[in-house]
Amino acid sequence: MIPKLMQSITLPVARAQASRRQFLLGALAAGTGIAVGYRVLSASPALAGEAETESGSHAFSPYLTIGGDGKVTVLSSQFEMGQGSYNGIATLVAEELDADWSTIDVIGAAGNIKAYGNIAFGGAMQGTGGSTSMSTSWERYRKAGAAARAMLIAAAAAEWGVDATEIAVENGVLSHPSGKSGGFGVFAAKAATMPVPAEVKLKEPGDWKLIGNAELKRFDSARKANGTEQYTIDVKLPGMLTAVMIHPPLFGAKAKSFDASAARAIKGVVDVVETPRGIAVVGEHMWAAIKGREAVTVEWDETGAEKRGTPELMSTYRDLSGKTPAAFARKDGDADAAFTSAAKVIEATFEFPYLAHAALEPLNAVARRNDDGTIEIWGGHQLPDVYQNLASEIAGVPVEKVRLNVMKTGGSFGRRAVFDGDVVVEAVHVAKALGFRAPVKVQWTREDDTRAGRYRPAYVHRLKAGIDEAGKLVAWSDHIVGQSIMAKTAWDGMVQNGVDPTSVEGANNLPYAIENQTVGLTTTDVSVPVLWWRSVGSTHTAFAAEAFLDEVAEAAGRDPLEFRLSMLEPASRHATVLKLAAEKAEWQKPLPEGRFRGVAVAESFGSVVAQVAEVSVDGDGIKVERVVAAVDCGLAINPDQVRAQVEGGIGFGLSAILGEEITLTDGKVDQGNFDMYTPLRIDAMPKVEVHIVASANPPSGIGEPGVPPIGPAVANAAFKALGKRIRVMPFAKSLNA
Amino acid sequence: MVTVKINGVEHKIEAEADMPLLWAIRDLVGLTGTKFGCGMAQCGACTVYIDGSPTRSCQTLIGDIEGAEVTTVEGLKGKVAETVQAVWADLDVPQCGYCQSGQIMSATDLLANNPKPTDADIDAAMSGNLCRCATYHRIRAGIHEAAKRLEA
Ligand code: FES
Numbered sequence: 080m081i082p083k084l085m086q087s088i089t090l091p092v093a094r095a096q097a098s099r100r101q102f103l104l105g106a107l108a109a110g111t112g113i114a115v116g117y118r119v120l121s122a123s124p125a126l127a128g129e130a131e132t133e134s135g136s137h138a139f140s141p142y143l144t145i146g147g148d149g150k151v152t153v154l155s156s157q158f159e160m161g162q163g164s165y166n167g168i169a170t171l172v173a174e175e176l177d178a179d180w181s182t183i184d185v186i187g188a189a190g191n192i193k194a195y196g197n198i199a200f201g202g203a204m205q206g207t208g209g210s211t212s213m214s215t216s217w218e219r220y221r222k223a224g225a226a227a228r229a230m231l232i233a234a235a236a237a238e239w240g241v242d243a244t245e246i247a248v249e250n251g252v253l254s255h256p257s258g259k260s261g262g263f264g265v266f267a268a269k270a271a272t273m274p275v276p277a278e279v280k281l282k283e284p285g286d287w288k289l290i291g292n293a294e295l296k297r298f299d300s301a302r303k304a305n306g307t308e309q310y311t312i313d314v315k316l317p318g319m320l321t322a323v324m325i326h327p328p329l330f331g332a333k334a335k336s337f338d339a340s341a342a343r344a345i346k347g348v349v350d351v352v353e354t355p356r357g358i359a360v361v362g363e364h365m366w367a368a369i370k371g372r373e374a375v376t377v378e379w380d381e382t383g384a385e386k387r388g389t390p391e392l393m394s395t396y397r398d399l400s401g402k403t404p405a406a407f408a409r410k411d412g413d414a415d416a417a418f419t420s421a422a423k424v425i426e427a428t429f430e431f432p433y434l435a436h437a438a439l440e441p442l443n444a445v446a447r448r449n450d451d452g453t454i455e456i457w458g459g460h461q462l463p464d465v466y467q468n469l470a471s472e473i474a475g476v477p478v479e480k481v482r483l484n485v486m487k488t489g490g491s492f493g494r495r496a497v498f499d500g501d502v503v504v505e506a507v508h509v510a511k512a513l514g515f516r517a518p519v520k521v522q523w524t525r526e527d528d529t530r531a532g533r534y535r536p537a538y539v540h541r542l543k544a545g546i547d548e549a550g551k552l553v554a555w556s557d558h559i560v561g562q563s564i565m566a567k568t569a570w571d572g573m574v575q576n577g578v579d580p581t582s583v584e585g586a587n588n589l590p591y592a593i594e595n596q597t598v599g600l601t602t603t604d605v606s607v608p609v610l611w612w613r614s615v616g617s618t619h620t621a622f623a624a625e626a627f628l629d630e631v632a633e634a635a636g637r638d639p640l641e642f643r644l645s646m647l648e649p650a651s652r653h654a655t656v657l658k659l660a661a662e663k664a665e666w667q668k669p670l671p672e673g674r675f676r677g678v679a680v681a682e683s684f685g686s687v688v689a690q691v692a693e694v695s696v697d698g699d700g701i702k703v704e705r706v707v708a709a710v711d712c713g714l715a716i717n718p719d720q721v722r723a724q725v726e727g728g729i730g731f732g733l734s735a736i737l738g739e740e741i742t743l744t745d746g747k748v749d750q751g752n753f754d755m756y757t758p759l760r761i762d763a764m765p766k767v768e769v770h771i772v773a774s775a776n777p778p779s780g781i782g783e784p785g786v787p788p789i790g791p792a793v794a795n796a797a798f799k800a801l802g803k804r805i806r807v808m809p810f811a812k813s814l815n816a
Numbered sequence: 817m818v819t820v821k822i823n824g825v826e827h828k829i830e831a832e833a834d835m836p837l838l839w840a841i842r843d844l845v846g847l848t849g850t851k852f853g854c855g856m857a858q859c860g861a862c863t864v865y866i867d868g869s870p871t872r873s874c875q876t877l878i879g880d881i882e883g884a885e886v887t888t889v890e891g892l893k894g895k896v897a898e899t900v901q902a903v904w905a906d907l908d909v910p911q912c913g914y915c916q917s918g919q920i921m922s923a924t925d926l927l928a929n930n931p932k933p934t935d936a937d938i939d940a941a942m943s944g945n946l947c948r949c950a951t952y953h954r955i956r957a958g959i960h961e962a963a964k965r966l967e968a
């Protein structure tokens with residue numbers, strides 16, 4: 080979600096300069112503890128100015144607090160949607176702090192770009208995406224932990240009248256050879272008054288106890304097993320009302336008029352108000368709002384709305400894929416000449432539908448105006464600065480008067496990182512339309528969540544390959560047709576020479592030595608709202624490339640694994656993960672009767688993942704029995720969470736190719752609930768094995784990279800099982816074709 | 817007005833008879849462990865026990881359960897449930913966790929009725945519980961591990 084090259088973006092965010100430190104500090108001061116941290120971070124020049132504006136006597140800082148009870152609370156710049164970013168960041172802090180892991184908690188933080196700006200995005204905005212949470216936090220949060228540790232030591236040294244170098248810290252306890260000892264809580268208050276060290280020395284890898292520890296458990300699993308974890312849907316405020324939206328039935332339609340008289344007569348319905356994003360039915364509780372909604376009639380103005388359906392769009396895309404691309408993302412050698420002289424040329428077209436994120440918690444947000452005039456918003460703030468700015472405009476208050484409470488959410492997969500703030504904006508609009516007389520939660524239903532847009536765009540890929548007499552791949556072209564995610568948004572500046580990098584990532588950086596290749600792009604103009612969906616461009620580019628490569632290997636009469644390895648440097652990351660996955664899956668050994676396998680490899684967000692999928696025939700289709708994955712994600716901070724993300728990524732990717740599709744009929748979305756939009760269930764989940772390549776490189780992404788290889792690996796295995804190439808998603812469409 | 821016992825406590829619920837139990841539990845009683853995912857018995861996030869049987873609370877009308885005993889994840893007790901919950905934490909089964917109240921309710925019921933479930937038993941008993949994070953691999957492992965601990 081969200082590409083990594085964000086340096087050039089221009090956002091309304093620049094106006095959010097005035098830090099909301101006051102709010103943050105206020106919130107922290109309300110607790111029992113103190114806040115300590117590290118204010119000068121070499122990795123982020125934006126932070127250099129921070130030290131000047133801050134007097135050394137106030138030791139509060141943006142990254143962690145320690146309570147009088149010794150409890151360490153980490154303030155995370157990265158949003159938690161299930162991917163374990165909080166746990167990873169807590170690991171970094173606790174490692175350098177020598178904290179007691181059982182006392183760690185993490186809360187989401189926002190409103191201080193200097194402190195929380197995503198370094199991988201250039202530091203100019205806070206945001207979670209592109210699987211960057213560990214890379215942006217790697218130095219920042221270890222230094223925060225180390226600085227706090229030094230301050231605690233300084234406080235204890237002063238208290239005990241001993242030399243700081245004689246103090247040891249372990250498991251949340253400071254001790255001195257004289258026998259003196261005390262927990263973090265004892266020294267927390269005094270430590271807050273200690274100067275923040277200008278330099279801290281980080282531990283050597285050999286001294287790590289938590290980083291890289293495969294036995295370390297997530298700090299937040301127990302609360303998820305007993306129902307106490309709090310999500311946005313669980314926010315409850317005094318007097319809070321609940322609203323459901325009536326969105327336009329077509330993308331681009333607008334409400335002309337509405338009749339809410341019947342709705343207002345329903346018990347529990349409080350009001351029906353209009354917002355720029357649709358009509359909101361406000362109730363005392365969710366059920367009243369839902370019932371009220373059924374009673375509202377709306378007349379829509381559909382001029383200018385998108386009225387094309389999936390059949391029309393896909394046939395246009397297919398036609399375009401046969402024409403010359405509008406732009407090129409890669410041109411190596413002379414592909415045209417190489418195709419002409421090739422001994423054999425093969426071609427194939429791949430089709431990918433729109434996909435919904437379908438996080439299990441339907442989108443929601445809560446907004447309230449406080450007595451002091453501030454606007455407070457609870458939600459899954461994946462792009463907090465953007466939402467803060469949008470809310471400030473709507474509510475007509477300065478940005479620093481918008482407070483964000485970053486809640487955990489039941490999934491996101493990219494869906495809560497939106498340019499227009501959709502549900503967050505709705506909550507503020509509805510609260511405003513009610514004259515801010517009560518806090519309002521806007522809660523989408525499943526149908527709203529499925530139908531309100533922001534899909535993985537639909538794409539068509541036309542691929543062509545030329546092989547020489549010796550079976551060597553000498554020419555390759557990939558023409559991608561589909562919508563741009565970033566064009567005409569605040570991210571428009573990312574589109575260079577007609578190429579949205581999110582449309583071509585994974586296609587224009589193939590690792591294989593192919594002398595002559597082109598990657599073309601034709602961006603279509605369709606008013607269906609689109610968005611990044613876990614692993615973004617690689618959701619389709621990796622499928623097209625790796626499934627087609629299998630067809631090429633077949634045409635060349637070569638083993639798919641050997642064929643790939645022959646085009647890779649033997650010591651490359653791609654070759655390494657391919658060989659590891661193949662070895663663990665026993666690629667060279669014949670499979671039992673009725674089992675078939677396929678392989679694929681893909682790089683995304685700095686990590687490389689290979690997967691070998693093993694399938695059996697099941698009726699007209701296939702059943703995926705087992706997947707062996709090998710991963711190079713740099714240093715694995717939480718190896719077991721790396722495994723979890725790859726397991727989940729495999730399930731998520733498999734879900735899409737086996738059973739997910741958003742289709743439109745005359746512009747209207749056909750699917751609504753999980754009876755029509757059908758994510759993977761447990762009975763279709765294969766056994767998964769994940770092997771991690773030992774690496775000392777800085778951590779790269781892991782939330783997304785598990786997704787791309789599964790589709791092609793399974794498609795390649797399915798060909799062996801069924802003799803049919805899978806080129807149209809979801810799978811059943813290829814099998815029935 | 818409907819009287820139900822929720823987690824052993826009697827509640828007099830002031831609501832229209834057609835209100836789904838899910839919203840009564842969440843919005844009127846104020847217990848939020850039971851989750852809303854679909855509202856049409858498709859995802860299992862809202863699973864509670866009614867008189868001991870796992871039920872989708874989003875499709876259960878409050879007017880139909882006068883006098884019933886409802887158990888939500890907050891009221892889950894006993895050796896099987898506690899073992900399942902402990903295993904869930906030990907194996908780090910949850911990712912976002914949003915589906916997990918429902919998963920735990922279903923898994924506990926499965927193990928209470930079938931102390932040694934096979935993979936096929938698990939798939940059959942748990943396929944009504946969607947997990948969009950696809951923690952299925954660990955859910956299966958978790959149920960096997962809980963069965964093992966309960967046998968010991
Ligand atoms: S919310 Fe009841 S089954 Fe999904």
Ligand code: FES
Binds near residue numbers: 161912916946948951
């Ligand atoms: S853990 Fe996220 S939906 Fe199951």
